Amino acid sequence: MTTITITPSKAKQMMVASNGKIFTVCFMKKTDGAYREMNARIGVTKGINNKGRSFEPDDYDLLGVYDMQKHAYRMVNLRQVVTLRMEDKEYRVKV
Secondary structure, eight states, rough: OEEEEOOOOHHHHHHHHHTOOOOOEEEOOTOOOOEEEEEEHHHHHHHHOOOOSSSSSSGGGGEEEETTTTTTEEEEGGGGGGEEEEETTEEEEEE
């Protein structure tokens, strides 16, 4: 598998453009600095209560995703992303 270097903004564009396909995002957790690897999707509507969010994730460089392993919605801090794997390619995110 070849590794391609991308920026955090390009990583966000790629995740948003995944059209519901599963991707793997690896990042450092903001709370304790632990390494986290998550299989996720964008666009999952299961369990949404139609209230919306009380904040705008873009203001904090966050991206809302659905964690396929924990079956729950999570926020990915785009500043902490290390790698992104999708469509048999691996992308290394450089700040």
